Amino acid sequence: MGELRGTHVPVLLERCLELLAPALGRGGRTVHVDATLGLAGHAEAVLQAHPETVLVGLDRDTEALAHARVRLARFADRVHLEHAVYDELPEVLDRLGYPSVDGVLFDLGVSSLQLDAPDRGFAYAQDAPLDMRMDQTRGVTAEEVVNTYPHPDLARVLRVYGEEKFAGRIASAIIRERERGRITSSARLAELVRESIPAPARRTGGHPAKRTFQALRIEVNRELAALETALPAALDRLAVGGRLVVLSYHSLEDRLTKQALADRVRSTGPIDLPVELPGSEPTFRLLSRGAELPGEVEVTANPRAASVRLRAAERIDPQARQRGRTDRERYRRRVKAMHQPGTGSTTESGPDPRRAPGDTTDEEGEGT
Numbered sequence: 001m002g003e004l005r006g007t008h009v010p011v012l013l014e015r016c017l018e019l020l021a022p023a024l025g026r027g028g029r030t031v032h033v034d035a036t037l038g039l040a041g042h043a044e045a046v047l048q049a050h051p052e053t054v055l056v057g058l059d060r061d062t063e064a065l066a067h068a069r070v071r072l073a074r075f076a077d078r079v080h081l082e083h084a085v086y087d088e089l090p091e092v093l094d095r096l097g098y099p100s101v102d103g104v105l106f107d108l109g110v111s112s113l114q115l116d117a118p119d120r121g122f123a124y125a126q127d128a129p130l131d132m133r134m135d136q137t138r139g140v141t142a143e144e145v146v147n148t149y150p151h152p153d154l155a156r157v158l159r160v161y162g163e164e165k166f167a168g169r170i171a172s173a174i175i176r177e178r179e180r181g182r183i184t185s186s187a188r189l190a191e192l193v194r195e196s197i198p199a200p201a202r203r204t205g206g207h208p209a210k211r212t213f214q215a216l217r218i219e220v221n222r223e224l225a226a227l228e229t230a231l232p233a234a235l236d237r238l239a240v241g242g243r244l245v246v247l248s249y250h251s252l253e254d255r256l257t258k259q260a261l262a263d264r265v266r267s268t269g270p271i272d273l274p275v276e277l278p279g280s281e282p283t284f285r286l287l288s289r290g291a292e293l294p295g296e297v298e299v300t301a302n303p304r305a306a307s308v309r310l311r312a313a314e315r316i317d318p319q320a321r322q323r324g325r326t327d328r329e330r331y332r333r334r335v336k337a338m339h340q341p342g343t344g345s346t347t348e349s350g351p352d353p354r355r356a357p358g359d360t361t362d363e364e365g366e367g368t
């Protein structure tokens, strides 16, 4: 196995560490889940920064796990590496005996190892067998998708997962080509896509095959279905004060993340009630304002960071929040009463009524 450290630069590493620190560094043993371990760049930095933290690292790619194992060898006594799809997280945690965790990181998409491997078929720029499975021990390959899906299914995959405007034309070209012979190589597929896209459109939006390859990869690995299940499962396992950070690389992943967080940061009670009904309070607060983007310096140094979108949230204690609200309300009423005529109070002598103690805006991301 070759040395890979130099070829993979963890994306938004400092920001991820900063966001996870309050949850992982709060004293005693804490548990961090890296749901997409890859080459363990983020995981290694977390273990270094938090000597008390236990890592549960998941990856569906056995090759990535083997590299991660070597890289994390010096932390072996507090590392569990698991060959699993991230929607299997609850079963993994149950088996390891961790009912709740303190940090979870999802760094979605493919790793440099997968993209750069000449034989795995993820890259349109290299000729390889059309595989694209992150887990090469199971599942259907891109070759099977391309050579067996009927036209409507193929076009849907390209349109939905690749946001490809010319999905229908590309699907038709694939069907015509496979009638002549099986499509087996990534270079042939990339060429077919290029020929299907009208010349003026080829000049914009990067390599013409980029969207088709992304779409096939998502389909082959059932990426969105796994994410849709995994995000709520991970949020459910976070202890109060525990934090989740998600790095997405295309709009479909980011939309699922945004939705999963939105479901937890708003009240589920009727909007016209002045008080929260028990059990309807928000259970998380956002730590990021919208989606955070990488800085120019990072993108220049690591072009793979260009499309990243970061979102993060922290589990809160709804009861404590409710108590905080009631305290603030009582305080406001007291201050208001002091300013009623006849009470003898003035603004100079009283505290600032605009700032109640602990009255921070916690609905929208406030950073760390």
Ligand SMILES: C[S@@+](CC[C@H](N)C(=O)[O-])C[C@H]1O[C@@H](n2cnc3c(N)ncnc32)[C@H](O)[C@@H]1O
Pocket (backbone or CB within 6 Å): 008, 009, 010, 011, 035, 036, 037, 038, 039, 040, 041, 042, 043, 058, 059, 060, 061, 064, 084, 085, 086, 087, 107, 108, 109, 110, 111, 112, 134, 223, 226, 227
């Ligand atoms: C972008 S890489 C992670 C890189 C890692 N953060 C690092 O610093 O080296 C994404 C990894 O997630 C894995 N992965 C993608 N989807 C997965 C899933 N549904 N379940 C488990 N692992 C997955 C891929 O195999 C890949 O190794």
